[in-house]
Amino acid sequence: MAKRIVVVGGGAAGATAAAKAKRVNPGAEVVLVEAGPYVTHAPCAVPYAIAQAARLYIYTAEQFAREKGVVVYTNTKAEVGEGGRLRLSGAVSGALEWDAMIIATGASPRVPQVEGVELEGVQVVRHPAEAEAIKKALQPARRVVVVGGGYIGLEMAEVLLAGGKDVVLLESGRWILNKMLDEDMARLVEQYIAARGGQLRLGETLTRIVGRGRVERVETTGGSVETDAVVLATGVRPNVELAKALGARLGETGAVWTDEFLETSVPGVYAAGDVAEVVHKVTGRRTWMPLAPYANKMGYVAGYNAGAGEKRVRFPPVVGAAVTKFFDMYIGKAGLGEAEARQYGIGATSAVVKTSDKAAFMPDAREIYVKAVASRGVLIGVEVVGFSPYVAAVVDFAAQLIGRPVEEVILAEYSYMPHTGPVWHPLVSAARLLD
Template sequence: MKVAVIGCTHAGTAAIVNTAQLYPDAEITVYERNDNISFLSCGIALYVGGVIKDPQGLFYSSPEKLAELGVTTKMRHEVIKVDTAGKTLRARNLATGEEFNDSYDKLIMTTGSWPIVPKLEGMELDGILLSKNYNHSNTIIERAQQVNRITVVGAGYIGVELVEAFQMNGKQVTLIDGEDRILSKYLDEEFTTPIQKSLEDHGIKLALGEKVSSFAGENGKVTKVITSKGEHETDLVILCIGFRPNTELLKGQVDMLPNGAIMVNDYMQTSLPDVFAAGDSCAIHYNPTGQHAYIPLATNAVRMGTLVARNLVENTIPYMGTQGTSGIKIYEDNIAGTGLTEDAAKHEGMDVESVMITDNYRPEFMPTFEQVQLKVVYARGTRRILGAQIMSKMDLTQSINTVSVCIQNRMTVDQLAFIDFFFQPHYNKPWNFLNTAGLQALPKTIERKEPVTV
């Protein structure tokens, strides 16, 4: 069996390693246009902020490790064409310019995503950077050392983590976003308001509800970010607007979402049975809505990549879908979320309710106890749990993984009230705060039914 893999970050690495282990006789060739593989881009802010001193820790594989498995790894090679009808591809060696053809029996598309780059006046100015891969992170670190004023455009996870890292390195930082709240795709207002205050208390300037219209500069270098509400002077700009899937190679050959994300079935097959896809190039099954969605997360990527290998020859293990579970630490606050926020659910046209609790995570008779803020979103009619968010100075983020399992198994908020959790004063109260949220959501009245007569 001849297997070609295009792209080698999270999904690609998982697919390759597992394919090599499951099918030792397979001839596996991977094409990667970068000079490194398996870079954990979620660690960029930690690297930029100096928390991680040795960036090699952000790589969990290498061409050498893949070679030990018998995999042929063609680094700095870009696939420029795929013919799924003829099961061939054409690749270019980026070092020499040489082009050649290859064939495959099974094709694995793990081409990932790329930052959205807006077409704005002044984009050609020096000092406007992207944040995605290892080379980007090194450029950001090098350029940030030479400047004082840094502007980050985009208040998602990466943008927020970067402004914190820059501020802790003593920079004057501005965060711009077109939405009125930071992290609006991940958290409801009850959580983003205190986080925004924390950022501002640390001296970070928030320019929210502002859309970037252009960039201005002097001597070819960026000096201003011009928005719908004004101007922001700067020495460096980091774009963190979002990502779009890298799927041009298969455009018109397999089914895709309007944004270009490849649609796969439960076994990671595209609309062509011998073409598989995984990771940021794909749409995934989003359990809270039951629909396909584009949620580029490393966790989704490694699961999907592993399942590609498991289902490469025959259907064995189906994908369970995802809740888009994620977490972030901002200064002293530990934050996590899963599934739909209340805002997102209403935007989807879903009839939902929510319950919000603020409590101490363990008994007040203990020497210390931190406050926990928890919100659970559920469907009004079925009472099925659709999402949850948590924030605390104490790291209680693992509780969101529990709620993720609840959503996965289509549990109700009433069931959440009575799940069996252990009690030990060091860790929690007799009613775990997840139970407490469920209890608070219980109907305030009980519908009385006529007694059954025998």
């Protein structure tokens, strides 16, 4: 009988892994098991679906199965049953034998354990399937409290402000986007949130949601806010239940530990995407970064190795390249921030430049700020805030240069024309100040 490779989870990582495993090993039977109704959904599309700016990008199970040669079970839950077999329930039920497995169960929102989270008008951003429900629920609200000043909270704040709501953004840390930016760069974002009419409450933690049936106000460590609705964007946690039940080791981050080939501590069982840890290139330590491009690439690597039946492709260390936006302000990061570096005991220096997304003489040039962080003459991090998608270009360019000597960064190659960037690349300008 042909080898059977079971992939659990039909998001970015699982769908890529299943397709790749089948491609590498066409003789194998590849089964993709997904608890929800869709495969290859795009959670990043959720805020835009709410804004009606985008249609969701979802394969039907039939399309995916046909195009990729994979057996797809949707609306089917997988647990560990007798003798290590998978016990399926839902649309498909029964025991499923496997020769190799790829765990791609993703992550779920972390819902704060406070009184009132179950009230009507309290919404958690979780999955595209819920977009319509969230949109409908928030329609009548005049004021919305968004809990959590991370990038999901910020994106939701934009959508709600654009829809004419009063928005109060509650963040327990001392500054917004504090997992992404240093305080100095975050202040630029905070100023712009205020300029766009958002109300910020920093250093306040949600303690209670109050209402009779429907939410009426939230209480925090700093006071209380009357509101018609609450959006919870308080982070995510990896869905490690299946991995634990299989006996796979969890790492210090709480996500699934893997080796560099993405095999877990259980031979033949791989993990990919938001459920698994990655290794940070600067610190050398394991970290948990549930980012979409990693999910795709980890799916590729796990699918390759599981399909080949041997460890052929390594998933390389990462630098956490990420970008988000708030209206026309784009915010990006790669590597370590200065404060973050200190938390890891890494001495760091930094320089900030204010420059533009085009040549300075172009009348439509827009400002961008770049902070470069170095340690012992090596570039270890970059933060970028500015009014142009060019921010993402700077981040992607920087992502290739993290870990290199500053002198090499100064001489790194890039293209130039007045419409696409300044003649001195913003990262190079910042690096020159570090030299």
